[in-house]
Amino acid sequence: MTKDDLPSPALLIDIEALEANIAKMSQHARAHSLQLRPHAKTHKCPEVARRQIAAGASGICCATIREAEAMAAAGIAGLLITSEMVGRNRLERLVALTRQQPDTMSVVDNPLHAEQLNDAAEAAGITLNVLIDIDPNLHRTGIQAGAAALELAEKIDRLPHLNLQGLQCYSGISSHVVGFAERRKHSEAAMTPALETFFTIRQKGLPVEIMSGGSTGTYNIDTALDGMTELQTGSYVFMDVDYRSIGGASGAVYDDFANALFVRATVISANHAGLATIDAGFKAFATDRPHLPEIRGIEGVKYHFAGDEHGILDIKEASREIKLGDALEFIVPHCDPNVNLFDKAYVVRDEEIVDAWNIARGYN
Amino acid sequence: MTKDDLPSPALLIDIEALEANIAKMSQHARAHSLQLRPHAKTHKCPEVARRQIAAGASGICCATIREAEAMAAAGIAGLLITSEMVGRNRLERLVALTRQQPDTMSVVDNPLHAEQLNDAAEAAGITLNVLIDIDPNLHRTGIQAGAAALELAEKIDRLPHLNLQGLQCYSGISSHVVGFAERRKHSEAAMTPALETFFTIRQKGLPVEIMSGGSTGTYNIDTALDGMTELQTGSYVFMDVDYRSIGGASGAVYDDFANALFVRATVISANHAGLATIDAGFKAFATDRPHLPEIRGIEGVKYHFAGDEHGILDIKEASREIKLGDALEFIVPHCDPNVNLFDKAYVVRDEEIVDAWNIARGYN
Numbered sequence: 259m260t261k262d263d264l265p266s267p268a269l270l271i272d273i274e275a276l277e278a279n280i281a282k283m284s285q286h287a288r289a290h291s292l293q294l295r296p297h298a299k300t301h302k303c304p305e306v307a308r309r310q311i312a313a314g315a316s317g318i319c320c321a322t323i324r325e326a327e328a329m330a331a332a333g334i335a336g337l338l339i340t341s342e343m344v345g346r347n348r349l350e351r352l353v354a355l356t357r358q359q360p361d362t363m364s365v366v367d368n369p370l371h372a373e374q375l376n377d378a379a380e381a382a383g384i385t386l387n388v389l390i391d392i393d394p395n396l397h398r399t400g401i402q403a404g405a406a407a408l409e410l411a412e413k414i415d416r417l418p419h420l421n422l423q424g425l426q427c428y429s430g431i432s433s434h435v436v437g438f439a440e441r442r443k444h445s446e447a448a449m450t451p452a453l454e455t456f457f458t459i460r461q462k463g464l465p466v467e468i469m470s471g472g473s474t475g476t477y478n479i480d481t482a483l484d485g486m487t488e489l490q491t492g493s494y495v496f497m498d499v500d501y502r503s504i505g506g507a508s509g510a511v512y513d514d515f516a517n518a519l520f521v522r523a524t525v526i527s528a529n530h531a532g533l534a535t536i537d538a539g540f541k542a543f544a545t546d547r548p549h550l551p552e553i554r555g556i557e558g559v560k561y562h563f564a565g566d567e568h569g570i571l572d573i574k575e576a577s578r579e580i581k582l583g584d585a586l587e588f589i590v591p592h593c594d595p596n597v598n599l600f601d602k603a604y605v606v607r608d609e610e611i612v613d614a615w616n617i618a619r620g621y622n
Numbered sequence: 623m624t625k626d627d628l629p630s631p632a633l634l635i636d637i638e639a640l641e642a643n644i645a646k647m648s649q650h651a652r653a654h655s656l657q658l659r660p661h662a663k664t665h666k667c668p669e670v671a672r673r674q675i676a677a678g679a680s681g682i683c684c685a686t687i688r689e690a691e692a693m694a695a696a697g698i699a700g701l702l703i704t705s706e707m708v709g710r711n712r713l714e715r716l717v718a719l720t721r722q723q724p725d726t727m728s729v730v731d732n733p734l735h736a737e738q739l740n741d742a743a744e745a746a747g748i749t750l751n752v753l754i755d756i757d758p759n760l761h762r763t764g765i766q767a768g769a770a771a772l773e774l775a776e777k778i779d780r781l782p783h784l785n786l787q788g789l790q791c792y793s794g795i796s797s798h799v800v801g802f803a804e805r806r807k808h809s810e811a812a813m814t815p816a817l818e819t820f821f822t823i824r825q826k827g828l829p830v831e832i833m834s835g836g837s838t839g840t841y842n843i844d845t846a847l848d849g850m851t852e853l854q855t856g857s858y859v860f861m862d863v864d865y866r867s868i869g870g871a872s873g874a875v876y877d878d879f880a881n882a883l884f885v886r887a888t889v890i891s892a893n894h895a896g897l898a899t900i901d902a903g904f905k906a907f908a909t910d911r912p913h914l915p916e917i918r919g920i921e922g923v924k925y926h927f928a929g930d931e932h933g934i935l936d937i938k939e940a941s942r943e944i945k946l947g948d949a950l951e952f953i954v955p956h957c958d959p960n961v962n963l964f965d966k967a968y969v970v971r972d973e974e975i976v977d978a979w980n981i982a983r984g985y986n
Binding site: 262263264265266267268299321322323324341342344345346347348367368370371374393396397398399400401402430524525526527528529530533535537540541542544545546563564565566567568570582583585592594595598599600601602620621622 | 626627628629630631632663685686687688705706708709710711712731732734735738757760761762763764765766794888889890891892893894897899901904905906908909910927928929930931932934946947949956958959962963964965966983984985986
């Protein structure tokens, strides 16, 4: 199967870039004596997770119960669901998942939710493993660091069907701060109260072992934080336009990891000089950030969105001819929601399609 | 099954509102002696299409080959694929689809593409039905109205394996112009050259029967255009925040059709007075427009995006208490890409879940 056999638009994974990214992050975590539990919210793909585990990851983070079920079905253990599993449907599925993979963890940020988890575990005759989710002062999820978190830890310790294993603090905003020095400052400010709380809870004699956090944007910042035990980086496997723009430790482009994810699209209309229309719009590229898709391997081409199924390329300055029927490849604006638009990723090695991997996207 | 059994977030269809919308648009088309070929790009759902056909639609428009395959598999005929089927994968699938449903049509805007379609049809020993796609001066897809379109029509007429059935002109921008009078002006300016071309081609003796166009935003504008033979409205089945904001023929809110599509989400964190975090962010709500999700049935609540899996509600002014675990329903910003985020829509009648319909989303 070659690229020309693919449906269009199609999601492509460059397997060599992917494997290099996985190896580099694993090596980084090892070098800093940190566990690595990469986040599957980026790829939603057991085949990627298997490669992360094989390279030394201690488990896989998931954002949704559906991602976690897909990972468990593929035999992957060490799952940490990083969102609060609130509501009957989620609780039932978390119980079933924990029966399948007993070391599964999820997070809790509220005493009422802790009681609901305990009740569900008791009814099922199992123990649920939890981390306390600490608010990095975003007020999105998490309990406030300090006294409130300690009180919750003590409460969970008294609940017989919950097993408190540690803390999580994920500062999503820190990850996207532009400029390395500013990003370090932001992440340190966000993480420090959580780390202090981790030590406080340990000093009280509670057996917490895990302090999980960090992201692709801060992977080489959070290693310097005293108390971190594991990184939950996600986007490094694929990279995107957004992450490249935040700047690296030494340079305006963050290129610590290679672009491994592309959307391949086709020129389906070309009736005007200097313009070409491709079959990839709002339903093929993520639109949640100001960033636009960037064409691969051709200079001087600008993309703009032109509806659900179309993008228009300004090709007046293009470094090569672009014509009707041409297939073109693009770096995506934001990898996580972009992957979620496709059911399959086609795996490319040396221009050949060597595999097609299923993506556990959506919410069913 | 009740709403409380659903995964969260979940896509809901209010069946009574859906059926009322379908009936109203069908009645409108009949009253103006127009065919109605509703667009499946909105719903991607054979169950909705079946109801549109049962109410009198002459067929179904599709934006992608995948949508069309899903419709054909459900036995739906009269398919018009409104995007240019360029590229080997699409041509092969168009041929297979036409074998299955011989009245299937697709569009062409370029003589080279016409030859490719003719070659594919010849190789398969079939005839492919086509409409000429006319550019409503957007330079997205379509050939220029007038001489260029006439020349393409004459070329297609000479190609033995193509059957020219008419024209399409879809002015997506007109549909979203705010204010009824401005919208009418925009649509008339966009559509008039196409309609003139339609008459010119007929006067040359070419047997074109179909002049297809129109959208939910212009359904009661394009009826006044001399020459239109069918409407390809889509969003009216579901409606969304965007369409409500464009204004109706008599009023600031466009409410000719009822809201029939909702995302149901759950409050998964509520640790701060005046705020509640739900489990629906960039992966549950379309982000391609400036519009935000609007809560259903509660006053004084504002949503803002807070990442892939989260939205934060400002509930300081909420007309009722909102607490951890509450399930809330939202009108979506833009229905078409929002439906594309889900694999299933749950069908609600009188608060009961009466069915779950598959959505042919994505591109495989």
